[in-house]
Amino acid sequence: MRDLKMLAGSLSLLLLLACEPEATAPDVDDTPYSYDVPAGFPIPVEPAENPLTVAKVALGKRLFYDPILSADETISCNSCHRQEFAFADNVAISPGVAGRLGMRNAPSLANLAYVTVFHKDGGVPKLEIQAGSPIEDVNEMDLSIFVAADRINALPEYREQFLRAFGREADAFTITRALAAFQRTMISGNSAYDQYSHQGMSTALSxxxxxxxxxxxxxxxxxxxxxxGFNFTNDDFFNNGLELDHSDDLGRRRISLDSLDIGKFRVPSLRNISLTAPYMHAGSLPTLEAVVDHYNRGGVGHPLQDERIRPLGLTDAERADLIAFLESLTDEAFVEDERFMP
Ligand code: HEC
Ligand code: HEC
Incomplete structure (x- = not known):
């Protein structure tokens, strides 16, 4: 079943890659979207196929909050990626259509403009096509993206909005690019740690x-x-010693087919980490205390775990200090930013 699903996934990926944009229609609103890049952050590289415009970002936001993209019109992207949790969720596995559960914990969507490969196993090569995955996944939105496009084009004002943003109506290309454009604007870099490190606020950290x-x-x-680095991830894949039995989720092995990659997952950013519990690929660790205990113990001793995951011998006071530091990575302005609200 899983192999069939992966095959179907790569076929729809090919379709999405194949649909290049047509020549731009004259009435397209291509006013560029501008935003400030936080101190200490590099300027994100915009893909040539999807330069950010005000019209695309607004359309992407509308789609992000719209349950029209799910089979029974009950689930939106926002059902699992909520702003108050830095666009992650607060449960281990977020229910999709009809309460169905997938196998992974919904990650934060902050700073995706800097991410080079997507999903915890690196199975999605670029943000511009990622949205096809949750829309079509039977445990998430369970809708053919072609049906989603038909639904949208049946609403004249929605279709108009696509024409203004892209010069073409809703289709697999424009839906995924609009969602990517909106998500590229979700940049978070104003935590107490940033204020201390880059904004000269010497009292920001305790x-x-x-x-x-x-x-x-x-x-x-x-x-x-x-x-x-500035986003607290090297964007590489490691086994951080979580569990011995990976029968449910082989991690990077699902994509590379290399058995040495069993239990390897993409290193997540730690920004806003105090808002995104529970933790790890399946939400198995409920709190930051549990995470620090996991590392302090040296993991479970998985034969493939990275050699840096080893007993650390931290005292109670050191464990508390480490957690206090992780809490300093929370960006309150990001979760209250009206630009990301519906
Ligand atoms: C039912 C819950 C659910 C819904 C609905 C959902 N997601 Fe997700 N999202 C997840 C989970 C779980 C993952 C992790 C997938 C993985 O790593 O295999 C994820 C991963 C992602 C990622 C990759 C992030 C990264 O760092 O690799 C992006 C981007 C994303 N979702 C955007 C969206 C968008 C856009 C929508 C709406 C079209 C959406 N999601 C709908 C649960 C959901
Ligand atoms: C060898 C690389 C490596 C080292 C060293 C490492 N981590 Fe991680 N860390 C990871 C990976 C990989 C994950 C994601 C695992 C998963 O998805 O199941 C992770 C996940 C986490 C998470 C949960 C993130 C989330 O969104 O669920 C936290 C918090 C964390 N690490 C903190 C730390 C701290 C604190 C240390 C030092 C004591 C540390 N890590 C050392 C690779 C590492």
Missing amino acids: AAQLRGRDLFFSDELACSTCHS
């Missing part, structure tokens, strides 16, 4: 958070070798 920061970046803990 003494405990500063001690936790030193632990996080220390050679002994090595957290920052995987959770590295």
